Amino acid sequence: MKKLFQTSSLVSVLNVSDYTVALTWYSAWLSKPDETPMDGMAEWRIADNAWLQLDATAETVKPSAAIIGVNDLAACRTVLLEAGIAVGEIQDWEVVLSCDLHDLDGNKISLAQIISQQ
Template sequence: MTISRMLAQMTVSDSARSIPWYSLLFGRGPDAHPMDGLVEWYLADTFGVQVWVEPERAGTSSMVLDDDDLDARVQLLDDAGIENGGIGPASSFRILPVVDPDGNKIVFVESGASGA
């Protein structure tokens, strides 16, 4: 048995508000809408993000995404009007925290020269 794909799931209260927000976050619309209440962004061949509407659990998700250029990412977020915590240090890497409209936490991470 081999696991070959991973999708992080962010639980939200309202797709009409969340899909545009995540589209701004990722710089494009979703790649798939497999069923009512679920949209997906494929960020690479083997991983992606699901945004799932389940109001009673909304705001309890978190994910960490490695990013090779946090300076460009913060500029993209700023240009899109997405509030963020700014780039900060965390041992041998830098982080960029973001919170979606439901309170879900997304942290972009950029490894330092020594790797994280």
């Protein structure tokens, strides 16, 4: 089946309970946000048409998940650990390597690297 329409971008939204604390945690590894469209919201451009958005305006905060693709997972994990950011062990899923970070609201951010098919 073919898609009914073309898509052009993706925004993954993670709800957080404390904007200041979350902003500090995410900025420690993503740098300052690329956009702050309104109070309680911050956005990082992850790739050309992909964004990660923090939203502290939701009435209820339930943990979500986002997957961010990287080229060298081991190097990314090392940099995070050196910056004092807790990150899980690298898991090998045969077609992809991944490791997980969790923010203070329980949101899971998985970093993933596709394993070359040689």
